[in-house]
Amino acid sequence: MHTRLLTFSVSHFSEKARWALDANGVPYRERPLPLGLHVPYVRWRAPRSSVPVLEHGGDVVQGSSAILDFLERRLGGVALAAPEQQRARAAELEALADRAFGGGIVRVLYDALLASPDDMVPLWAPDLHDGAPVATQRRLYRAAFPWLRWGIRRTYRIRSDTVRAARERLIAGFDETDRALGGRPYLLGPRPTRVDVTVAALLAPLCRPREHMLTWPREFPPALTELVAVLDRRPTWELVLRMYREHRATRPRAEA
Numbered sequence: 047m048h049t050r051l052l053t054f055s056v057s058h059f060s061e062k063a064r065w066a067l068d069a070n071g072v073p074y075r076e077r078p079l080p081l082g083l084h085v086p087y088v089r090w091r092a093p094r095s096s097v098p099v100l101e102h103g104g105d106v107v108q109g110s111s112a113i114l115d116f117l118e119r120r121l122g123g124v125a126l127a128a129p130e131q132q133r134a135r136a137a138e139l140e141a142l143a144d145r146a147f148g149g150g151i152v153r154v155l156y157d158a159l160l161a162s163p164d165d166m167v168p169l170w171a172p173d174l175h176d177g178a179p180v181a182t183q184r185r186l187y188r189a190a191f192p193w194l195r196w197g198i199r200r201t202y203r204i205r206s207d208t209v210r211a212a213r214e215r216l217i218a219g220f221d222e223t224d225r226a227l228g229g230r231p232y233l234l235g236p237r238p239t240r241v242d243v244t245v246a247a248l249l250a251p252l253c254r255p256r257e258h259m260l261t262w263p264r265e266f267p268p269a270l271t272e273l274v275a276v277l278d279r280r281p282t283w284e285l286v287l288r289m290y291r292e293h294r295a296t297r298p299r300a301e302a
């Protein structure tokens with residue numbers, strides 16, 4: 047039966063789904079979609095335009111958490127399942143991470159990085175050595191950059207007030223996940239679960255773990271450098287780096 051994951055290479059919610067599929071050894075093909083043109087393609091198959099979308103036989107599942115649920119319930123992929131008695135807590139923490147880190151990172155990072163096509167274009171069209179015509183894609187993204195920047199700012203409602211609120215939510219999210227860790231190795235205790243994968247995948251664009259398949263900009267603009275100074279070395283940040291180092295070393299690395 048064919049299993050296909052529709053993504054953007056750069057999408058951190060797609061990374062969450064990709065990681066869960068990989069961790070469970072589920073064979074699938076990834077179809078990274080071109081930014082902007084993804085809208086009609088995804089809407090033709092699913093209710094909204096967002097990725098990730100999992101297609102498995104006749105089933106179409108949209109949204110990273112729904113994909114992880116489908117993986118557990120329908121494909122027997124329980125490697126990252128939360129222990130039965132902690133299911134409610136797991137759902138609560140995953141929702142917090144989706145909101146504070148998933149939503150927060152998009153606004154804060156795009157607001158800063160959309161200033162420079164040199165930062166963004168290699169992330170939209172990474173060289174993953176898969177034969178994709180990367181040079182052509184990059185040329186097209188560069189040509190369409192002003193239009194894409196406008197569309198992204200509009201889609202995610204990126205304005206100074208929403209970016210400020212996203213930054214605050216992001217920091218408050220760290221407060222909560224630091225507290226939840228409480229000195230333990232993982233958010234629900236002694237072994238990693240989908241909650242840790244969610245936090246790691248969604249914060250990766252900020253924490254920039256070396257094992258990530260994308261090469262994030264080493265030099266951040268000042269707004270992001272300041273945010274990094276507030277958050278690095280905190281337990282949640284350490285968790286992200288450790289999750290990638292110890293549980294995600296299998297992906298090919300992209301050249302910027």
Ligand SMILES: N[C@@H](CCC(=O)N[C@@H](CS)C(=O)NCC(=O)O)C(=O)O
Nearest residue numbers: 057058059095096097098109110111
């Ligand atoms: N709650 C969704 C959020 C997905 C999401 O925001 N996806 C972004 C990429 S990271 C996207 O597809 N944005 C473009 C669009 O919505 O058309 C999930 O968990 O999958």
